[in-house]
Amino acid sequence: MTDASYFNASVAEFLLANDDEILGALTRRHGFSLEHQQKHAWQAQICILKEVLPADLEGQIFFEFAIPRMGKRADVVLIVGGVIFVIEFKIGAHHFERSGIEQVHDYALDLKNFHLGSHQQPIVPVLVCTNVKSHELPSLEWADDSVAVPIGVSTANLLPLVHQGVLEQAEVIPINPWAWAVSGYQPTPTIIEAALALYRNHDVQEIARSDASAQNLGRTSDCIAAIIEDAKLTRRKAICFVTGVPGAGKTLAGLNIATARADEHADEHAVFLSGNGPLVDVLREALARDQAAREGISKKDAHRKVASFVQNIHHFRDDALRGSAPPVEHVVVFDEAQRAWSREQASKFMQQKRGHLNFDMSEPAFLISVMDRHEDWCVIVCLVGGGQEINTGEAGLSEWLIVLKEQFPNWLVHVSPRVESPDYLWGEAAGQVLNESRVRRDEALHLAVSLRSFRAEALSEMIGHVVENRCEQARAAHAAIAERYPIVLVRDLDLARDWVRCKARGSERYGLLASSGGYRLRPESVWVKAKIDAPAWFLNERVDVRSSFYLEEVATEFDVQGLELDWALVCWDADFRYVKNEWRHFGFRGTAWMRMSAAERQMYLKNAYRVVLTRARQGMAIFIPRGDAADRTRLPEFYDQTFEYLRSCGLQEYLG
Numbered sequence: 001m002t003d004a005s006y007f008n009a010s011v012a013e014f015l016l017a018n019d020d021e022i023l024g025a026l027t028r029r030h031g032f033s034l035e036h037q038q039k040h041a042w043q044a045q046i047c048i049l050k051e052v053l054p055a056d057l058e059g060q061i062f063f064e065f066a067i068p069r070m071g072k073r074a075d076v077v078l079i080v081g082g083v084i085f086v087i088e089f090k091i092g093a094h095h096f097e098r099s100g101i102e103q104v105h106d107y108a109l110d111l112k113n114f115h116l117g118s119h120q121q122p123i124v125p126v127l128v129c130t131n132v133k134s135h136e137l138p139s140l141e142w143a144d145d146s147v148a149v150p151i152g153v154s155t156a157n158l159l160p161l162v163h164q165g166v167l168e169q170a171e172v173i174p175i176n177p178w179a180w181a182v183s184g185y186q187p188t189p190t191i192i193e194a195a196l197a198l199y200r201n202h203d204v205q206e207i208a209r210s211d212a213s214a215q216n217l218g219r220t221s222d223c224i225a226a227i228i229e230d231a232k233l234t235r236r237k238a239i240c241f242v243t244g245v246p247g248a249g250k251t252l253a254g255l256n257i258a259t260a261r262a263d264e265h266a267d268e269h270a271v272f273l274s275g276n277g278p279l280v281d282v283l284r285e286a287l288a289r290d291q292a293a294r295e296g297i298s299k300k301d302a303h304r305k306v307a308s309f310v311q312n313i314h315h316f317r318d319d320a321l322r323g324s325a326p327p328v329e330h331v332v333v334f335d336e337a338q339r340a341w342s343r344e345q346a347s348k349f350m351q352q353k354r355g356h357l358n359f360d361m362s363e364p365a366f367l368i369s370v371m372d373r374h375e376d377w378c379v380i381v382c383l384v385g386g387g388q389e390i391n392t393g394e395a396g397l398s399e400w401l402i403v404l405k406e407q408f409p410n411w412l413v414h415v416s417p418r419v420e421s422p423d424y425l426w427g428e429a430a431g432q433v434l435n436e437s438r439v440r441r442d443e444a445l446h447l448a449v450s451l452r453s454f455r456a457e458a459l460s461e462m463i464g465h466v467v468e469n470r471c472e473q474a475r476a477a478h479a480a481i482a483e484r485y486p487i488v489l490v491r492d493l494d495l496a497r498d499w500v501r502c503k504a505r506g507s508e509r510y511g512l513l514a515s516s517g518g519y520r521l522r523p524e525s526v527w528v529k530a531k532i533d534a535p536a537w538f539l540n541e542r543v544d545v546r547s548s549f550y551l552e553e554v555a556t557e558f559d560v561q562g563l564e565l566d567w568a569l570v571c572w573d574a575d576f577r578y579v580k581n582e583w584r585h586f587g588f589r590g591t592a593w594m595r596m597s598a599a600e601r602q603m604y605l606k607n608a609y610r611v612v613l614t615r616a617r618q619g620m621a622i623f624i625p626r627g628d629a630a631d632r633t634r635l636p637e638f639y640d641q642t643f644e645y646l647r648s649c650g651l652q653e654y655l656g
Contacts, residue, residue, distance in 0.1 A: 004181055005077070006030065006064035011057045019046055026063060044091045044130065045075060052159045060177035067110050069187035071197065074107045079180065082172030083165045084123045086111065087158075093129035096152030100127045105150040105506035110187075112147050117183030122169045125150040128158060140165060143505070150506075190564055190617070191279075192286045192538070194252045198259045199287050199309060200294075220253045221260070223444035224381055227414050228261065228268075228331055231377045239368070239380040239404065240414035241337070241397065243424060244447030250383040251279075251562055253447065254333040257381060258309070261331050269328045273313040274335035278534035279562040283310045285535035317366065321356065326373035336562060337382035338396050338424070340364050345393025364400045368408055384424060394604075397424045405433040413439045416446035459485060463613045467576075467606050469583055471648050478650035486619040488654035489646055493524050493571070495656050496621040497551050500569045503619060508566035511537065511548030513612040516556035517605060518573030519588040520633050524625055526554050526571050534559055557611040568616035572624045574638035576609050578645040593633065621654065622646065 006029035007022055014022070026042050042063075049061070059080035064073040076087040088104040090097070108125035111118040124140065127150060134156040141149040146169075153161050189197065224240060231238040244250045254272055261270035274280050287309065288302040295302070313334065320327060334340070340363040341349070350359035361369070371378045384397050397419060404411055413433065418424065420431060433439065462477035478487070486503070490496035500510045514521055518528050532553045533546055542549035551569060574593060575586050585596035585605045596602050613620070624643045627636035647653065 004066045004185075005062040006073075008060065008062040008177075008181070010177075011053055011059045011061055011078075012055055014061050015050055015053065015055055019043070019050075022046055022063075029064070041075075041089065041091050045089050048089070048128070048130065048155050048158075049076070052155060054159070057162075062181070066185075067107050068185055069110055069114060069189050069193060071193075071200070072107075074104070078162065079175050079177055080162055081166045081169070082121055082174045083162075083169050084108075084111065084118060084121050084175070085126055085162060085165065086123060087126045087128060090127065090129045092131055094131045096127055096129055096132070100129075101150045101152065102507045103127075108147050108150070109506050109508075112145055114187040115183065115185050117175070117180035121175060122146040122148070122165070122172055124148045124161070124165045126158070126161065127152040128155060130155055137161060137164065140168060142168075147505075188617075189252075191251050191255075191562065192282065195255055195283050195287060195310070196290050198255050199290070199306070217249050217253055217256070217447070219444050220249075220447060221256050223442055224253070224257050225260070228257075228379045231379050231412070232330075235377045236412055237372065237374070237378050237408075237410065238412040238414060239382065239400075240445060241382045241384050241400070241416060241419055242445050242447070243384050243416040243418045249447050250385065251335055254335055254381060254383050255310075257331070258333050262309075268330040270331035270333070271308065271316075271329050272310050272333045272335065273316050274310065274562070275313040275339055276336055276562050277312065278559045279335070280310055280312050281534050282538045282563060286539055289539070313367075317363070317370075318354070320366075320370040321354075324373065326375070327370060329371075330374065330378045331381070332371065332379075333381040333383065334367065335383050336385060337364075337400060338384050339394045340367070340399065341393045342395040342399060345395075348393075362395055362399050362403065364395060365403045365407060368400075368403060368411070372408060372411075384419070401431070401433045405436075409438075411438070414445065415439060415441055417441045417443055418446045460614050463610055466613070466646070466649055467583070467610050469581075471645070474649040482650070487651055488621050489643060489651050490621050490623050490654050491626050491643070493526070493623050493625075495654065496569050496623040498656075499621045499654055500551070500567050504567050508618070509538075509548055510551070510567035510569065511565050512551045512554045512569050512571065513560060513615060514554050514556060514571040515573060515575055515605070515608045515612060516558060517575035517587055517608065518571060519575075520593075521554075521571050521573050521625070523628070523631070523634065524571070524623075525552075528554055528556055530554075532559055538563060557608040560615050561611050564615050564617055566616065566618050568612070568620040570612050570620055570622050572609075572622055572639075572642060574634070576605055576642075577638055578642040580641075588633070591633070593638075622651070 007025045009017065023042055023046065057080065059078055062077040064075070065077040066073050074086050075089045078085040078087060086104055086108045088100060088107070090100050104125040104127050108123045112123055122142070123146065125148065129152060132154045134154045137153065137157045137160050138151060140151065143149065151161065220242065227238055227240050242250055242253060258270045258272035261268050284303065284306055287306040288299050291297070291305060292299045292302040343360070343362040343365070346363045346366065347360050350356040368380065371380055382400060404413060415434065420434060458477050458481050462474055462481065465474035465477055488499060490499065504510045512526065514526055514528050516528055518526070521528065530553065532555050536544060536546040537548050537553060537555060540547040546553065548565065554571065575588065577584055577586065583606070585602040586593040587596055596605065624639050625634065627639045628634045629636060
């Protein structure tokens, strides 16, 4: 019926089918060397289901149903009436382990959120432990989205559970199994999931949503590929700038280009470069863990293999400083190009930290000059986020354009039409190059729709209005997403922690975030100066105290830019406070808050809040302290006006 499963049939057909024929179909579709344990598990599942399912049960059964975003398959999906039962078997298990409960819950949530035929249907995640003794069947509890709380049952209780689920959802429209199976799967993967999928040689179309309302990542990738082929054919040097809203898939597009060119054009030595240390560390660790598990090699060897897939841009720079030969790479993808250092910052660092006393150029100037060493052709792909500069010395897109105008007049320039927006471009000098004949504009180089939040594509727009003091627009934008993307204001941190923990289901990840300037959150036990271990924080399980799940270690904008959580608890300090109808910017120095006057520093602080407020895919709690009248650094007035402003933007206070 569909390639989504290894075997499917009506319940009646399944009961009449020969066990060996079913097993043979599963084995042929498996496509890998079949381990004895897997064969035994299938045999046990077939036997159990034939024992418990009656011949008069009208339904459809699917074995090994694909969950593409997670790269896994559910053991069994059983459709009866309008209810979808996602069943995971633990053969020989005596207990309902939390990992099994989370696993089947994740499958159910994935179907609900990303499988078109499942959006409107009730789903029951079921864990069957075959050696659990028969027990009283608990009642089903349904969440607001009609995904039941996962339930563990013995084999004897499986059929009664099915009857209970169908009875409770009797008014639901029955499912046509054929239409359901082929309805389509439109995932919005995290950047970690996307990197894993691309590294396993999956196509970007398989892992990214493709509905008409979303920009097609494949379209952007095709555009960049065409630019590369043209440069290669005409022996020219070209640079292209890809823009997009936060979470729109710029990094995903860059990873896709790097992997596709590396696989199909090995002579180009395409590489993905990022100056975002935490992003590089997290992606490398995730890729290494995955490869070590899949191939049975040591993580050390796996790390060595993935090193060429994602590289730190500073290592690329330092290697280029060792000589004047052209780099081996003909195609380089620079992630977060707007964060490249200015001439002043780069020169200061290289002279003081690296001992290059004659270094006197910006990072964009140096990186282009390195690629310009090629005698024939090369292509630079710059991924640019608007309003994402968060640190001193980050030059923005303007520096790249000024360098191209003044030093590299022969390079072709491909840009998204959006680069002329104030979010991307500063100053008239930078914009002058855009009027030259060598510049080509292409709408395909802009990613307009956020993929990070599958529930609230307008989140970045709303947060932009909030930090720019556009209350009316913020309230309207919030109203458009409130039903799908919950945001609450909380004055008690423990209450905020409880809200986030209760909202997260399955293995959905949550964490504590704050601006790096939030020094006076320390009395609330939120210490932004304590550095997190990014791979452990983003990847480790909830039992690890270093993981984000503990809601103890706080990540700042520098830790999370380019990465994401499912749910976030954002702590708001008095560094960015609302006073008399305007935002005011402060830095904590010594024992007191000092007002920021420099426009550049004000922009960095505003962007820090823009970053931490757009990290969550599904919703967030914003904690604003009550302050302390006895502490002049934490007076209630520092926080209360901010709280009231956010309420005026439409956000509601959560009181428990």
